[in-house]
Amino acid sequence: MITLRKSADRGHADHGWLESFHSFSFADYRDEQHMGWGNLRVINEDRIAPGTGFGTHGHRDMEIISYVLEGALGHKDSIGDGASILPGEVQRMSAGRGIQHSEFNHAADETTHFLQIWLLPEARGIEPGYEQKPFSAEQKRGALKLVASPDARDGAVKLNADAAMYVGLFDGAEQAELAFDTRRLAYVHVARGAVEVNGKALVAGDAAKLDGEPRLTLSNGVDAEVIVFDLARAAVRSAAVAAQVAK
Known part of the structure; x- marks a missing residue:
């Protein structure tokens, strides 16, 4: 089964300095039908x-990924990490038993456009951690490049969550397939451009929730950048998570 989540149906907040679209319930946007998907x-x-x-x-107790699409994102945290995250790089911050951090756009004339992604970890109270790696356009062109996983295989960032994250770039005849264990869930988010997901047309901001689908096919892209998640069927830990996403 494939369920589409259209861009226009997402939550939206405009704080002046920050404009944000929420695929799932977050802060003042509350939608009981969209509280997450598996452990995403x-x-x-x-x-x-x-x-x-x-x-x-x-x-605390969250795996947080930042993926920059345009501009740069300055990061600083309480465990001593400081970095500038650029387009194509994947940053993973394990909040674990507790971490303080800030994220800033230091540019004088350029907006930072990025995706903030939260995954429920496999264990609570772990040591906070940080990792950041670049992935080139060539690695993602016409393919789904693994960029984050629990085993950090193929040079991926290590996740302390039962999930894998892939990124691909598609245009014209380029296409890719990915097989799934039907006991798990998958989620496809179109970061920009347009693409067909198992024959269904999606544009920037759209997403597809896959349940019981054995295979994903991405095709007919138009300058598309696509993020794919292979996910555990995990229930949202409502109390702890709600307290964080309400901030």
Whole structure:
């Protein structure tokens, strides 16, 4: 079964310095039909205005991935990491037993456009951690490149969650397939452009939830950048998670 989640149906918030679209319930956007998908809890498409950003704040017991589409994202945290995240790079922050961090757009004249992704971890109270790796356009062109997984295979970022994340670029005749264990779930998010997901047309901001589908086929892309998740069937831990996403 494939269920589409259209871009226009997402939650939306405009704070002036930040414009955000929420694929799942987050902060003031509450939708009981969209609380997450398996152990994927948050996909926020954020645009941060020049010279602004998220001040220092805390998280715990969450795997947080930042994926920059345009501009740069400055990161600083309480375990001593500081970096600038650029397009094509994947940043994973394990909040574990608790971490403080800030994310900032230091550019004077360029908006930072990125995806903020939260996954429920396999275990609570782990040591907080950070990892960041670049993945070239060539690695993703006409293919689904593994960029994050529990075993960090093929050079992927290591996830402390039962999930895998792939990124692909598709245009024209380029296409890719990925097989799934039908006991698990999958989620496809179109970051930009347009593409067909198992024959269904999606455009930027759209997503597809896959349940019981043995195979994913991406085809007929038009300057498309696509993110695919292979996910555990995990229930949302409502109390702990709700407290964080309400901030």
